[in-house]
Amino acid sequence: MSGPNNEFDPVEVTPLKAEEVEAMTEAALAAVAAATDLDALKQVRIEHTGDRSPLALANREIGALPPQARKDAGQRVGKARGAVNQALAARQAVLEAEHEERMLVEETVDVTVAVDRRPRGARHPLTTGAERIADVFVAMGWEIAEGPVLEAEWLNFDALNLGPDHPARTMQDTFWTDPAENHVVLRTHTSPVQARTMLTRTPPIYVACPGRVFRTDEYDATHSPMFHQVEGIAIDEGITMAHLKGTLDHFAAAMFGEGISTRFRPSFFPFTEPSAEVDLVCFVCRGTAVDADGATCRTCRGEGWIEWGGCGVMNPRVLVACGVDPERYTGFAFGMGIDRTLMFRHGVEDLRAFFEGDVRFATAFGTEI
Incomplete structure (x- = not known):
């Protein structure tokens, strides 16, 4: 073993x-x-x-x-x-x-380096444009007022000396709501805000009213059934046409640059008397009617002036309807299209570009607040 x-x-x-x-x-x-x-x-x-x-x-x-x-x-x-x-x-x-x-x-991040990210969106140019206009008037000591887009017929027409037979009351211009006996419309201008202001305040009144308005217009390159206006009223003792001219000259210069002034052409509006169409001197040719090459200015078509809006001294009937003593107070009113102003200011040729929702269009205007 x-x-x-x-x-x-x-x-x-x-x-x-x-x-x-x-x-x-x-x-x-x-x-x-x-x-x-x-x-x-x-x-x-x-x-x-x-x-x-x-x-x-x-x-x-x-x-x-x-x-x-x-x-x-x-x-x-x-x-x-x-x-x-x-x-x-x-x-x-x-x-x-x-x-x-x-x-x-x-992986160090330099927070001082400018980012190159693509923004998700941009503030709409009509929003920033309305805010810029509001800033101009606030800087002059005015107030900004707003009102409903669904408005009483009386405030939209009667209080502004637009009688029952005035053409602007017809379906060709106004959106009426059902039932008709309620007498409610989509406001055709921001003037009802002015009427509301006069009814609730005691002069002196200096108010600008930007906002959306509605009319039964065709939708094309220069018209829209919904657009934007800014209207203003000044009611005080001793207000004259000269105050209106100075206000609009300052407004025009603030929007289009120093040296831009306005002129008045006789016109008619039911809520002002006397009334005038407002033209501003062409901001491209500066009133010379020719461009830098000596050719006819395309912006003003050789006129040297561009139609901008309407204005006038407040009609005493409107003052009385809104509870203001016309023997003591006088005033002026004006109205311009915000869309039209931005088209002039930025060279936009088609009004529809503002309403199509293309962020590339809005981004071109910047995103300033």
Whole structure:
């Protein structure tokens, strides 16, 4: 019967030979040192410390050795594996530090650099235009007033000296609501806001009224059934046509540049007497009727003037209807299209561009607040 093999030489198990363990260790340490980033180091960890790594396979061979040989082999392999794990930990710390430093450099955001992001949208030019006009009058000490777009017939017509037989009351110009006996219309101008103001305030009154208005016009390049107006009234003691002229000259210069003035042409409006059409000097040719090349100015068509709106001294009948004493107070009123003003100011040729909702059109006007 054979006894235990006390003469067994452990060096005959190749993976456990001292030179083999040393070679495995050196290969692992070299791979750790060569790893240039965390992903590469992760692969090295798998290859040299994983279940199928050379040192892990060598460690499994220890169990096949006789008891007297296991101690030396275990110490040899354990020392090698410890050295590799220490090298991995040290390299991990170095690479993580390098990664953080690189992130600080590569991902730094300079908040002073202008962004190049595409804006989602833009404020509508009619909105910013109305606000710009309001700022002009507020700077002169005026107030801004607003009113409903669904308006009583009396405020829209009767209070403004537009009698029952006036052509503007017909369906050709006005949107009437059902039932007709309610006498409610979509306002055809912002003048009802002026009437409401006179009915609720005591002069002196200086008020501008921007807003939407509605008329049964065709929808084309120069007309729309919904458009925007700004109207203004000034009621005080001693108000004259000269005050009206000065106000509109200042308004024109604020909108179209210094040196732009206005002129009056006799006209008729039921709510003012005397009344006038307002022309402003052409802001392109400055009234010369020719452009820089000597050709006829296309903007004013050689006239030197551009029609802008209507105005006049407040009709005493309107003052009486709205509870203002015409013996003590006088006033003036004016009205201009905001859409038309912006078309002049920015060279827009088709009114429909304001209402089609194309953000590219709105963005061209900027997004100022």
